[in-house]
Amino acid sequence: MTLSAALLRPKAKRLAALRQWCGNQQNHRRSLGILTLVGEVRLRARSTGFLIEASVLSAPDMRGGCGVPFATWRAISTIAYTLSGRQTPRMPTSRMSHLAAPLVAATFVLLCPASQAPGQVSPGDKITKASSQKIDGLVAPGIKWCVDNGMDMDIIKSESIPIPADYKAATEKYSGQVKLGANNLVENWVAGKPFPIVDPKDPQAAQKIMYNFERTHYFTETLDTHLMDADTGNLYVDSNGNRHYNVERHFVPDWLRVLRFQGRITHEPKPEITPNNDQVFQKAGLYPLIEPFDLKGVGGVSFRYLDQTKQDDTWLYLPFVRRVRRMSSAQRSDALFGQDIDVDSFGGYAGQIPWFSWKLLGEKPMLMSLHGQRLPPQPCVKDGGMTFCEPWELRPSVYVIEGTPKAQGYAYSKRVIYVDKESNIIGCSDLYDHNGQLWKTVMISFRADRKPNPKVDYSYPEPRMFAYAYSVVDTQLMHGTRVAIPGIAFQNDPGWYLDLGMDAPTSVHEDWFSVAGLIQAGR
8 A cells, every 4th residue: 555545545544544554664774653634633542552643843853753764754744735735834854953943733643653661571471582572661771682682581579678777777877967069979978878768859869879879788898709700702693593602701700809998887897997098988809810711810909989089099910911000980991801891880880979970760660680599590591691591570669870971981971770779779781882872781680598608508697689690791792791609610609708797707908909919819
């Protein structure tokens, strides 16, 4: 059927005819839209998935709106005006500025695919590529890309997140005095959640949510991770359409450690470590690498200062050239050694909050993986094992936050971060290139338990959260890095040692977080 024939149909049959015409025009990348003359001012055709309504169209709308080429828009409107017996209006040219005066088309309607309603999932569902429409609007675009490329999702019942009692007590004691001062810098924070109540209408809401994430209950004193392992490789599709994950390198770091100097609430010294000669908020280190062999001894340490306007100091030791390299803030966004993870993506976001301009995009129910049920995580079969197929649950409220970097030369144009409202945990984030296209997606699976690993002989007095699966996928290069904690080859190790105190067998002296310690361990 031609467009002219569709427009000449009786009013009662015109919609069906136009739908048929649209169905024959799917050569455009996006769904087609058309202008046509109908009498109704507003009509919703939910059953067909189309939205029809009277519209006021500006010049940008006319230049390929809904994926339709400019010439098609002009031809359609000309036909419609001719059918109505009116003089054809002067249409904006394809070169006309986007500031051109709006073209009022009150007698027209715009026929475009309606924005999809959020998908519907229930506990017990298994989401695959074939059923991925069920999660439309419930996952980040990067997660949807992973499902469409072979990552299955087991949907489980949503459960509450355990918050340690001492963290709750510190929040009640200190949160009333916390505020955001000049340049959105947090002031008067001692311990606990800085902002237990966040009004979405508050212009500083996004910054407050990010500070709640940074000053987390996940750990408040020390975070030590031992013998996690990571694989990195490319995803390719064979002639039969099957996906394969070709592992290029295997990484095993000895320790990842973070030492907090403020906000301490469990062991002495608390609430802060004194003296604090370096004036730091925290010190962190990841070293030495045990595998691969050619990178053995590589590692890094980082200082984050109490002065939030001061950039982090990050040093990287390369034993094969016997040099220590100092990394700039922008270089923290670089993925090193052929894998896909940048320093600022650790834990969902590991950069300084003031380094970004933050915007709260919204709050809605979304799927996250927060109550895993198995160790080690299970590599997915249909994507060759590039990601982990773990349980996901529908969280009732998730903040969607956009962060735009202030540093020149930063690898990403923005980060879109998804923060669970109840726990302030980042379940996933999407990273975009400087053309505004999705580049990478970061996803983290958690489990709640008293033990970091059911196989170990110690436990915490109350349940807490432990990350056990972490993946970063480059959607443009079809490349991914997956991390298991503890490593798949180290299933009897606890993996996590959180807030155990300075006298714990796994604790280290502050000197561990130094360039000298880094070099010594890497030799």
